[in-house]
Structure formats: structure tokens, C-alpha cells
Amino acid sequence: MTTSGAHSWLLAALLLVPLLGAVVVTALRGNDHTAKLAALAFSVAEFVLAIVSWVNFQPGGDRLQQGFSLTWIPSFGVHISFAVDGIALVMIAVIGLLVPLVIGAGWVDKLPEGRTKGGFFALILLEQALTVGVFAATDVFLFYVLFEIMLIPMYFLIGSYGGARRQYAAVKFFLYSFLGGLIMLASVIGCYSMAVDELGAGTFDWAKLVQVVHDAPLSTQIWLFFGFFIAFAVKAPLVPLHTWLPDATAEAPIGVAVLLVGILDKVGTFGFLRYLLPMFPDASKELAPLVLVLAVAGVVYGSLLATGQRDMKRFLAYVSIAHFGFIALGIFSFSSQSLTGSVTYMVNHSIATGMLILVVGMVIARGGGSTRVADYGGMAKLTPLLGGVLLIAGLSTLSLPGTNSFVSEFLVLIGSFPNAPVYTTIATVGMIFAALYVLWLYQRIMQGPLRGDALLPGVPSAETPGTDGSGAVLTAQAATGTKKIVDLDTREKLVLAPLILLVVGLGLYPKPVLDTVTPTVDATMCQAALVDPVQPAERQVQCR
Amino acid sequence: MNLAAEVHQASGVAGAAWLLLVLPAAGAAVLLLGGRRTDKWGHLLGSATVIAAFVYGVLLFFDTTGQGTEDRLRDLHLFDWIPVNALDVEFGLRLDPLSVTFVLLITGVGSLIHIYSIGYMSHELRDRRRFFAYLNLFVAAMLLLVLGNSFVTLYFGWEGVGLASYLLIGWYQGKDFAATAAKKAFLMNRVGDVGLALAIFLMFKNIGSTQYDVVFDKIGQQSTGVIVAIGVLLLLGACGKSGQFPLQAWLPDAMAGPTPVSALIHAATMVTAGVYLIARSSPLYSLAQAGDARLVVMIIGAITLLLGCIIGCAYDDFKKVLAYSTVSQIGYMILAVGLGPAGYALGILHLLTHGFFKAGLFLGAGSVMHGMNDEGDIRRLGGLARKMPITFITWTLGYLALIGFPFLSGYFSKDAIIEAALAEGGTRGWIFGGIALLGAGLTAFYMTRLLILVFLGKPRWENLKSADGRSYHPHESGPTMTIPMIILAVGSVAAGGVLSGMLPEWLEPAVGKLQEEHGPLSATVVSVLTVVISALGAGIAFLLFGRGEQPVTRPQRVSFPVRAARADLYGNHLNEALISRPGVWLTRFLVFVDNRGVDGLVNGIAAGLGGSSGRLRRLQTGFVRSYALSMLGGSILVIAALLMVRFA
């Protein structure tokens, strides 16, 4: 075992702790309570580890830190080698943050009969371990392996714990990603055999492969590019490869939806940054217009469809699709601002949308599980706090200045503008749509007179807003309590508090994240031989 | 003209300018997080923070005046906000006469309205502290808007005030129309914000920074195209925030919010942010290459001021008339700042005086509605002068100031603008000056109509009941409400006279020297002309409404212009027809496409595979001989293929 850089034990621990957790929790699944506590303990431990590893990360230092490597399949030069750079690090931190919250949010959820909390949380921890691995893998073969394995726990999470059409959703999710992955496999093999030709001995080491592939002839690059691109475009759903996401999100339990949108999909955009740009710079430049079109299409298309949804969870899926459009836009407009923006967008989207999903989940829980927007209305009267957090999550989703998402969206747009003014302008107009769908949702659920089947069973749900008078009547009914709807309890507050803190904190002082990410982004730009359109007055970004 | 020449680091008193942001923000935070616990003293805390901010503002003002004229541009760097290589957005404050002026306006009027609200919101004690929290939030955001030292920090405040106004318009969120109005306001603002954002992107692309000093320093070297583009995009932002044509439709609806909100946000401060933006960008607009941009600004201003007046003449809703009056007055300001160096100071001057009297007018309206079960239909009011004397007097003073009664504040500011407009010279001068004059007349008309229908004439409400079935018992409001009104009234009377002298050179470091041009008509002629026209308008109003009974319900059979005006000159219909409805259709269509088309294709492929599989497996008949046949066929094919490859 060779280690590169200090603190490689941290990374190893980051990989093993959730794995161990999964095992332990499975063992304890007989007793719900202990299992839940164990799961929470492990996830919190993982979060602490993530923070420690962040603290020990030197942004100025090597690109890849805290790494270690073991030989796996010598005949193919496959190694089990992990390491983190700035981008992977922040994503791992986000995973560490979200999982405990998801566990907390799912604390009291009702599961389908015959399923145990233990099993549920164990799968989540397993998924966590795998995703950490995906972000940290520095061996392309290993990356591919984890990229595919990652599907299986998620497949069972959706299929076993999901809603009515969960089988359809699970299979659809799996097949989409699996097909994408297989096509990527072709490209992986292609790169490998290029390495064989160039170096004599084949290797899957990411850094070496970059060296081998990145000056291949354009035609070759384009083929290999597409192999990776399709896989990643399915994961980070770019229109038109997105249709699995609404189904998956709609059927998955809330916590799983958070992981799906907040973490799994990020693997796609992460792949853009880690694999497409460095390995196929020419192809990336050549095909950037294509990707930009898809990205901007995603922004507009996703936003419009979000406004057209009747189901809250599908709504969330389309919102994410729009956001992934922004991320892709930032990545493929090739400026350090836009790239940094995209990375921070990945982080902030996980936080903001994660929060939004959790809050919507709390709304749904109060509405007796109905996900139809039309079943709700005027809830803020009964649950002002819930209304408040929904609004905060919404504002962060529409990236209002002062919330974390603003920083990233601003960076993406301002960074993309110099290279891709037209696309950026269209995307900027997308900001209006964002406001539209968020406020629409907030109005339908929280504002107006109290209404909706979910809140007032028996009272016909008013598609058209009822008059104020009837609203008053309904309020009276609710007060007399045909159905008891309570505001946030302590557990929910505890789950949401850190998110709100981050939403505001990172909105006002994003520097820590930016400083961690920017050096890695600069390194990526150098690998892809990209130059900032707007150069800093005093210094030019130096390539190591 | 090079503004960024000497920007100094702020120190001493000015060094603590961050207090201006922190005080109200902290107030808001405490009230929101504190929850019910703070119900008892929340309103006091809210007011206290703003008053404290005002006090500091005054200190800051004197500290600034203490500096030499050329040392009055000061930056206060707080921390790096968004630093990524070339882009370095710092979170800093710009302390110069312009921003300090706004600080005084915002905190001053803000304090008054906080105090006023204590009384006004006494009906709904349960939520009062949340109301104050929102007000504080607004003040903080507005201060950030005017204090920020880069366009990004400005944008931060810009959207922050948008949020606050969204929350406050939607205050009665149980009512759908309030919620809708709030949403509408936010969305139309966003349209403007997009313009502002794009302007910022352009700056970064061409200048490489978004800090005021750098931008203003380098803007001169940019191509005309860039300059005009930035100018127009900034204007788009201004239109959104300041309810200028074509984005004016949200402002009247915004009156769904409580009256103090209308007074503070939708009359005195937030809606004037557009004017601030253009004045702040004076180094850009003052450039010779920016002529076209400036012309667009003036056109927008002119159109809006007319449009506002005309609609104002037809409305029967107390607050909405005032709202449209605001629209048109801001039109004046925009027109003024559009005039360039000749107008920045005048625009700001009018902005300040307008801040005083319009806030006063709104508070008066609020006081009236407070006493009349929230009745806003002026046809159901009347003869209230005796019932609420203080309100009547203060309101009348504000009214006189607005219509430009000689030597009240409106007289100084508005006349100056008209004069400057005429002084623009040539047909331009005549057109804009003429419009401005006409506007003055119309303003006098609708304001007089308002005055008569509300305070004078016979009381029409005596045998009426309000919507919630109560009969009206008009009464004067308590001191917390009247005192602010009085103060504002004083302001409306005096401000113009006081400020018009000193403001121009006070602002000079920020917006440049006021260039007095002399148009075809001399100043005296212009002011006489204005007064005459205003008097004319007022007179006509008296003739129409002063005598005889006024119907309680608005007459339906009226001339086309009136109908058009009542329909906001079809602005909303236009939005509806051009944007909303097509948008809805498009969305429905896309949803269909996504389910049937994109997803349908995927499922179609799956179904196709399944179907073909179902059909193909029928070939597995179970008969040995058919299997043998397939084998034979296969082998024949293979051999044939082999031979063909070999021999052909």
C-alpha cells in the first residue's frame, strides 16, 4: 500500500466508517430504536471525519491529497486508489452533512410493512460509502466499478421503500443509469487500450490516463467523450435524458429523494469536471456548443415544466433539472469563475434543494401523504414556522442574494457570460422562471384561505382560490380540528437548523468553499489548456 | 469627469458604518427567531434599531460634511465576498454624499413609519412583531442597496428590498389577492433584476470588475455599444424597481399591503431605488457616448409620468390613486436624471421632497382608512375634514406640496425639473418640457379630486356599511400615528426650500456639478407657467367634483378615455395577453411533450422490445422440424455469406 500525502488514514476512515455502519445497523435491525441510534451515530461520526479532513486539506498544496493506493488487478494495472482534491472534498463534506439530516428526517417515517428502519438506514449508509468512494476514486476502473455499484443500494431504496409505482421507477432508474454506465465502459476500455498502445503496459490511473488521452486526435477524443458524456448526462439529468428523475424522485421516500438529487446526480457533473475536461480537452471545446444548448434547454425546459407540475415531488425533480442546466452551463463555458460557480452550485444545490425536499416532505407528512399541490392551501395559518422554512428554502432555490445559491448562480452566470453571452442571457432569464415556480408553490401551499383535501378532508379542494369568507369558515373548521395539523417539532427543527444556518452563512461568507475549490478548478483549467477570458489585472493564473 | 480619482478608506465615525446594516438586520433576526416571546416588546425593539440607525446616520452626515469636498468619497472595506481569480467582489460600503443622503431619508422616514405602525398595527397584536421584523429587514436591505460599493452589493440590497416588499405586500396572506399581488410584484421586479444582472455581467466582461470605483474609472474607455447597452440594461432594472413603464403594473397592486408599507416602501424609499441607481451610475450616463441611453431614460420617464397621471385621474381607490401619483412623480425623477449633469441633483431633490410629502399623504390615507374600517373607496368617503382635523391638515399640506404650490417643497423640485427639461433645448426640450408641464396640470387635477372626495363635500358614508357589515365611526388616530404625520407635513412644507439651495453642491462629489442651462424660457416664466397650469387643473377638478352630489358607486357609462384609464390603460391586459396566457399554454404543451414525447419515446422503445419479444417467441413453436429448419436456414446463410465474402 502506497500513500500519497499525509492523513491518508482520514480518507480511509471516511470510506470505511459508513461501510462499517451499514454492517452494524443491519445487525441491529431487529430493534428499531438501537438501529436508528447506531445509524445516526455513524453518520455523525462520518460528518466529523469529513470536517477534519477538510481542515487538514491544504488548498495550496498538491492537487490530490490524503490519498492511498493498493494494487488490485495487476494484469490490467488496476489499483484501489483514492485521494481527494478540492472538488471531491467539498462534495464528500456535503454527503457527510446530508446523511445525518436524512436519517433524522426519516426518524419516524412509516415504512411499507415488513421493512425495518434498520434495513433502510443501513442501505443509506452503504450508499454513502459508495458515493464517497466515487468522488474519491483516482483509478478510472475503480471509479467505474463504484459508479455502477452505487446503483444497487439506490435501486433497493427506491424499490423497497418507495411509493405506489416504485417498481417502475426503480427499474427505470436502474436501466437508464446502467445503460449509460455500459456506454461509458466502452470509453473506459478505449482509453485503457490507448494507454496500452502508448505506454506498453495498460493503466487506469487517472493522472496517467489524462496524460495519455488528452492529446489524442480529435476524432478519437470525440468518440471517447461521448461514452463518458452520455453516462454523466444521464446521471446529472440533462434534457432529454432526464425522464427517469421525476419518476424516481416522485416514488422515492423523501430522504432517498434528497440523496438522489443531492448526491447521486452530482456524480454526473463531477464527472464532467474530473473526466471530460481534463481527458478530452479538444473534444470538450469542440462539443461545448452542444452541451451548452442542452444545458440552457434544461434551464428553460425544467423551469417551465416545474411550473406545470401538479405533484410536489415531480416539481422538485424538474427544479433540479433546471439547476443542473446551470451547472452544466458553468462547466462548459470554460472560465475559472464559471467552473468554481458550478462546483459551489453542486454544493449549494445539495443544501438548498435538499432543504426544500425535506421541508416539502414535512408538508406532505402533515397532509397525510398526499403529494398533490391542489390538496393544500393556506397552511401558513396553521404552521407559520413550516411556512417560514419553506419560504427560506424556496428563496435559496430561486437564488436570492444572501442565500448560498446566489453566490454559485452568480458565479456561473458572470463567469459564463464572457465566453457564451447568448446562452448566459437565456439562462439569466431563467431566473424569472425560478421566482415564478417557487413563489407559485409557496402561494398554493401556504398562502390564501385554508383549503385542500389533505388539510380539510371532506371539503372539496378548490382549484380556484376560494373567497376570503369561505377561507375564514374553513379556518374555523380546522380550528375545531377535523384534523390536527401541528407546526414543526423539535426533531424537525434540529434537522432544518443546520441547513438554514448554511443557507445564510454560505450566502454571506462563501470564501471558505471558494478558497478550497478554486485551486482545483485552476488545475483543471490548466489540464484542459483553458484560459480565463477575463484575466486578473495583476496576476495570471499559473499552471503548475 | 473622473469620480474614482480619490476614494478614501473610511475611518473614525465612518468606520462604524457597518452598524447601519447590522442594527436593523439584528432587529429583524431577533424578532424572527425570538418568536412569540418577543410579542410584547418586539415593536419597540424594531423601532429602536431604526431610530438608532438614524442617529448614527446623522452623525455620519456631519462627519462627512466635516471632510473637505474632495475627501467626501469614502469606501469602507468589510470583507471579500466572492473572490475568484479575476473576479473580486468585496463586501464594502461606499460613503459619499449621495449614499449618506439616502441613509438619512431611509432611516428618517423609516423611523417615523415604524412609530406610526405601532399604532396602525395595534389591531393585529399577534403578528405585529413579525411585521416589524419585515420592516427592519427592509430597512437593512435598503441601506445595503444605497451603501454598497459595488454593483453586486447593490444587487444584493436590490433583491433584498424586493423580498421585504414581497413579504409586506403579502402581509394579509390569507387573502388570495394579497398573495397574488406580492407574487406579481416580485416577478416584475425580477424582470428588472435580470437587466441589472446582465449589466453587471457586461461590466465584468469588458471592465473586469464590478466595484464602483474601477467601473467608473474605466467605463470611459469602452465602446459606445457597451456603454449604451449597460445604460439601457441598468434602466431596465430601474424600471422594475421604480414601477416605470413598461413594468409599472405591479405598483398599484402592491397597495394590497398595509398602508405604512405603502408609505415607506412603495412611496418614499424602495421605488426610488431606480432613481438612485441611475444617479449612482452618473459617471456612465454623463458620458457623451451614453447620449442614446440617456434619451431612452428620458422617454421612459416622460411616458411614465403621463401614464401615471392619466390613470390617477380615473381611479376611485384612495391608495391606488396615490400609487399612480407615485408612479408619475418617479417618472419626473427619472426624466430628471435622464437629463444628465443638468438633472441628477434635481432628480434627487425631487426624490427627497417626494419622500416627505408622499409618505405623509400615504400616512394620511392610512389614518383615514384606520378610522373608516379600512374603507378605501373614495366615493364612499367625503366630508371627513371635521372628523379628523389633524389628518386633514397634514394631508392638505402634503397635497399642496405635491401639486407644487408656491414655496412648498414640490414647487422647488418639480419646477426645477420642468425647467431643466425645457432647457434641454430644441424639439426635445419642448416635448419633454411640455409633457412635464401637462403632468403638473393633471397631478393638480387628480389630487384635488382626491382631496374633495375624501375630506370635503357631504359625508357619503353615513348610511353605508363596510364590507364586514359594520357602520362607520370615523375618528382621529392616536398620537403614534399623528405625530409622524405632522413631522412629515412640516418636512413637505420646508424640505424643498431648505434643500434646493444646498443639495446640488453637497451632492457634487458623487454625481458631478449641476450644470445650469438656460432654455428658451426664463426660470420665473417657467414657474409662473407651472403654477398657472396646476391651478388650472385644480380649478377644473373643483368645477367637476366640488359642487353637487357625488354618486356612491362609480358611474359606468363613461367616455372611452376614462374606461381606458380605469383599466390601467390596458397594461395588465397586455401582460396577460402577451406573456401570461401564452406562457400557460406553452407550459401545458411542454408538460404534454415531456410525458408523451420524451418519456413516451423511452417507454415506447421498452414496449417495442417487449412486443417484438412477445411476437418472436412465437417462433419457438416447439416443433423439432421447425427448429431443424431454422438451423438449416442459418447454416445456409452462413455458408452463402462465407462464399460471397470470398468470391464477391
Added chain:
Amino acid sequence: MSVISSVLLLAQEQPAAPPTQVEAPSVTAIWPILIVLGAACVSVLLEALLPRHLRWSSQVVLSLLTIAGAGLALVIYLKDAPVKGEVVLNGTLVVDRPGLFLWGTLLALSLGAVLLIADRSVEPGGAFVASAAIRPGTIQDRAQVASTGMQTEVFPLTLFALGGMMTFCVANDLLTMFVALEVLSLPLYLMCGLARRRRLLSQEAAVKYFLLGAFASAFFLYGVALLYGYSGSVRMSDIASAAAGSDRSDTLLFAGMGLLVVGLLFKASVGPFHTWTPDVYQGAPTPVTAFMGACTKVAAFGGILRVLQVAFQSTQWEWRGVLWGVAIVSMVIGAVLGLTQTDVKRMIAYSSVAHAGFLLIGAIALTQKGLSGTLFYLLTYGFTTLAAFGVISLVRDSSGEATHLSQWAGLAKRSPLLAGVFTFLLLALAGIPLTSGFVGKFVVFEAALSDGMGPLVVIALIASAVAAFFYLRVIVLMYFSEPAADGPTVTVPGAFTTAAITLGVLVTLLLGVAPAFALDWAGSGAFAIQ
């Protein structure tokens, strides 16, 4: 064998040459074959001589010992085996690295198969009919179903088949190959017909397999004849050299090759010559299906590899395109037809057709990589299938095995362990990483891609994505559906079946996680050409 070989020797000698020149053939290399076939004869004798009640036990012991012994002999020989292989019995057999690898694979797989065959815990008396002579549907038949007797001839048959397979892999000339082909086929025909329950199906399977098999070997044989006519010899190396330059018309060569290959593809159940596969897999007793599915595939592809790489290397540019087509057809048929199968065994059968397509891709990449990749793939596939059928044999209801998919609904609730194991095997068949199936696919596709077969690889990947759907379907049924009211029970397997399944699963996992050593073996040497 030696008799055959010496006669053949005569055949190859010039007629004039006196037979005295025959020297005693060296047999160290082929001890494994000799052991297996010898033991087969012995066990026939046992059948004849031992009383009924002793047969089962003695047969089981004998078979296991035989396989163990053959394995031992193999290991011993491996120590000092020449890397370039050695020719024995005057060139009828050539024992080279690939051949040895295939032997190892076959022995290991047949060990598992024998364990399954010998098992009597799952079904009292084992999966085989008490006496094949009893007519189905009669009283005696019902009696034999209940009885614990068993047609122990299965064991000698198995051993003969195994011997045939091992010979088939190392045959150096086409005639030996033909004989070996029959030696491995004929016992299988019989074994298919020996199911204890559902005997009609079983017999039907036997008939179909037999008729079609005979039909196919006729093709094979005619191909041999034509090639003999073309090159004047049936030794592969001679054919190769003749193909390199010969005055005879190429029609003979290519027609002959076509027929020959068809015969082989039939055995390997490559589409469109797969038609027997689903019926026979479904009808045959599950242990036999496991044996066929695993071992026949290995042997057949061993033969295909040798024929293509040794005999037809030089003409590859003529025939490669055609086999491309065959591979595509096979993958498509397997993947698409598998989608709508309702019987687990049939489903696996179609999956085997698809896998045959993948294997063929490796086989037509005439490189060292292609060879080692295909060999490795065979190893992985064999064990996975073996274990899969082992698991299938455990899910039973009153009328025997419950192979209809609808009966598998909600199985995970009844028996999580079995569901878990089967899921793992299905994922391996689908080629999910960390299972041997993935590594197998990887090496084969890698070889194909580096040999310039990109498009074929892409088609293969898409096919495997489609195939993944029907594996998922089973998983969905087992985990996400509610169990049927009168669903099947999961029998607790006895030692034998448990051992077989464990073997398969362990190997599948091991080769998925740490494939290095097996890859090295598979890549340790090329075919010996002489």
C-alpha cells in the same frame, strides 16, 4: 483412445509404412482424460455388478474420487508442463495451456454438477427417475415418484460426457474432435430424459436434443469431409497451412468451414442455432441442465477457439464478418426473447444464448487477449450458471420445482438468504461490477475493442443493458412484490447442493473481487500449433 490414435497414425502414415514404427505413446499429459474415461468404464461395471442399494453411494464416491484424481493428475502435470504445449498420441491430441485451463474449468464445474446430481435431500431419491423404463402417468410412475430409488446410470453417463468434453478441448484433428463431440453428446441426450417428475417434458427434451444434435453433427461431419477434401488432412495445422496456399478451390474450404462451425455453434447454443436450448434447459432435470449449461458451453467454446485460432487464422478476413453477424444475432435473440419468458429455466437459457454471443465476440478476436478473455469468461459464466440452477432446484411446490416466475413473487420475504444469493447471481449474469460477470465482460470487450471491433462491442453493451431488464424483473418479483398465497416453499438443501451452490457463489464473488490469478492462468499461453 490409444487404439483410435494408433489406427489414425496408420491413416496419416504413407500406406507403405510398416505398422511396427508405432512407439508406445507418452500419456503423462493425458492422465486426467484417461482417469475420467477409465472411471466411467468402471462405474458401468459397478452398475452391472453391485446390488441396487449400494449403487448410489459407490457411484457418488467413485465420481467424486475420479474428478478429484483427474484434478490431481492435472495439477501434477502442470508443474512441469511445457509452456508451448505438447502433442500426444501422435498428434491426435495437443495438451497446451488453454487446453489445461479448460480441463481445470471442466473438472471444477463437473464437480459441482456431480454434487447437484448426487443430491437426494432436495427431492427424496434425487432428481432422477427411479427407473427410466416406467411409463409416465402410470401407477408405477406415481410409485417411483414417491420412491427413493434412482437411475444411477447417470453417474457413468456424466463421466463419459466429461471425458468427451475434455477430449474435445484438446483434439488436434477434426476427426478426434468429432468422436469426442459424440462422446460428450450421447450421454447428455440420455440424461435429459431421466427426470423424476414431469417426465413427458423430460423425454420430449431428450428427443429434441437428440434429433437436433444428430442433425448438427451431420453438418459438422460433412464440414470435416469437405475440409479433408480441401487439405488432404483433418489435422488443424495442415488445414491452416493448406488454407495459406493450396490449389484446391476455396469453395471446399469455406463450405467446409461453414458446416463445421455450424456444428460447433449448435453445441455452444449460439443463435440462430440455439433453438434447442430453451426447450432442453427447461425439460431436462435441473442438475443435468446445470451440467449442460456450464460444461457443454465450456467444451464447445474450447473447440471453437481452437478451430478458429489454429485452423482458420489465416483466412480470418473472409469469415470474420460472418461471425460478427452471428454474434449480433445471438446477442439480440438472447436479450430480446429473454424479456418475456415466464419460466426461470427458459429465462436462463435465453441468457445463455446472449452470453454465447458475448463469448463469440471474444472468440473471433484472434489475439492472445481474445483467447485469455474468452477462457476467463467461460470460467466465470460456468460457475455462475451452475450456482443459479442449483438455487432454482431449491424452489419447489407439491408438483416439484416451481419454475414459473409468478411463483417467485415475494420470495425474499420467505427466504431472504436464497433471494439474496440468487440476486447476486443474477447481477453477475447482468455483469455488475464486483461480480465475476463484470470482469468477464470487461476482458472480452477489452480484447474485442483493441482488435478493432468497436461497433460490435457497443451492440454488445446495449444488448447486455436490455438483458439486464429481465434479470431485474426477477429481482423486482422477489423483493418488491407481495408473495402469492399458495407460493412455493424453499427447501433447505442438503450438504451436496449447498456445497455446489456455495462453490459457484464463492467463485463468482472471488473472480469479481480478485480476478488477478485466474486472469494470469487464462493468459499463460497460446494454442500449440502442430
Added chain:
Amino acid sequence: MTPTYYLLLSALLFTIGAVGVLVRRNAIVVFMCVELMLNAVNLSLVTFARINGQLSGQIMAFFVMVVAAAEVVVGLAIIMSIFRTRRTASVDDSNLLKY
């Protein structure tokens, strides 16, 4: 008389056999057709031996006969068993396994 004719004849016989397998229903007859194909092969083997002036082809013919004989044994056993069950040797009757 050139050996080519023998080759053609054997090809013809092979084809007849193959067609027979396709068209005949009776299992026995089908099997006989297979035997016919094998013997067609024998013919061509012998012919080629003749052409090549070798013995080996003829020897192979013997091998084929032996193997064919073995095949007959197995085949008839199977066909017999199914005949006893179904009282018919028609291959079309046994198609329980399909689709």
C-alpha cells in the same frame, strides 16, 4: 469417370437427408434421414481419399459408421421410451415445450 460425380452424389444425398429431416414426421424416419446424411458424408470421405490418394479418408468412414451405430443405440432408446409413453412416434405430437 471423374470423382466429382461422387461428390455431387454425396451432396445430393446429404441434401435429401436434410430435407427429409424437415418434412418427415415419424421420429424413426427423421433419424434415418440423419443417418442418410452421415452416409453421404462417408461417400464424400471415401471419394476425397481417392482423390488425395490416401487411406485416411476411408478409415474415417469406418469411424463414422461406428459413431453412427452408437448414435442409433442411444437414439432408438430415447425414441422408444417416448413412443411407449405417447403411443406415437410423430415428432410433431411432442411439443409441450415451446415459446
